[in-house]
Amino acid sequence: MRILFAEDNPDTVDDVVRELTSLDHEVRVLYGTEGEEVVRRVVSEFRPTGAILDFQMHINGDHYYRWLKAINPAMPIVFYSHYDKESEPRASMLKSGAIAKHIFKKTVAGLDVARMLEALQRQLGEPT
Numbered sequence: 001m002r003i004l005f006a007e008d009n010p011d012t013v014d015d016v017v018r019e020l021t022s023l024d025h026e027v028r029v030l031y032g033t034e035g036e037e038v039v040r041r042v043v044s045e046f047r048p049t050g051a052i053l054d055f056q057m058h059i060n061g062d063h064y065y066r067w068l069k070a071i072n073p074a075m076p077i078v079f080y081s082h083y084d085k086e087s088e089p090r091a092s093m094l095k096s097g098a099i100a101k102h103i104f105k106k107t108v109a110g111l112d113v114a115r116m117l118e119a120l121q122r123q124l125g126e127p128t
Contacts, residue, residue, distance in 0.1 A: 001025045001120065004048035006064050007080070008032035008057040015109035016052070016080075023117070030064070032057025039067045048075065050120035055081040055089050062096035069097055076123030078102045078116045 003025050007013050013029055020027045028046045030039065032054065051068055053061035061079055068075050079093050079102065093103055102119050104112055 001049045001117070002046060003027050003120070004030065004042065004046065004051040004068070005053075006030040006032060006051070006057065006061060007054040009054070012054070012106065012109070016113060019109050019113040020117075023113070025117075032059055032061075035059070036063075036067045039064065040071060043068065043071050049124065050076040050078075052078055052080050052116055052120075055079055055093060060092065062092045062098075065093070065096040065098060076120040078104060078119050080104050080106060080112065080116060082106050 003020055005013070005016060005020070005027055007016065007029065008031050017027050017029065028042060028048065030042065034042070051064070053064050055061040061081070065077055068077060077098070079098055081089065081103065082105065090103065094100065104116055104119075106112065
């Protein structure tokens with residue numbers, strides 16, 4: 001898969017990118033400061049097959065979710081956040097269109113990546 005990963009924490013970026021690339025996935029990182037025009041350009045150039053979004057960034061992940069779905073309504077997207085159960089952030093993720101089972105709590109990158117990939121593949125209709 002070609003995965004667009006929006007995350008502002010450098011340690012999390014390193015851990016998740018390392019896990020994804022070790023499984024032969026291509027990754028492009030957005031750091032939570034890019035606006036809609038940049039997101040559109042990156043999607044046009046990279047052509048991701050799925051996205052993993054943090055929620056709490058300079059520009060929150062719910063904005064990225066809406067922009068990505070406007071570009072490609074069929075794009076599989078999961079949220080990866082420390083705020084998976086907190087009412088206000090969770091409500092914002094769900095309001096943007098996310099499905100509850102596609103919101104993952106950050107724990108251990110190696111375990112988290114496997115679960116997120118499975119969710120992305122299911123959304124694509126690929127065997128897991």
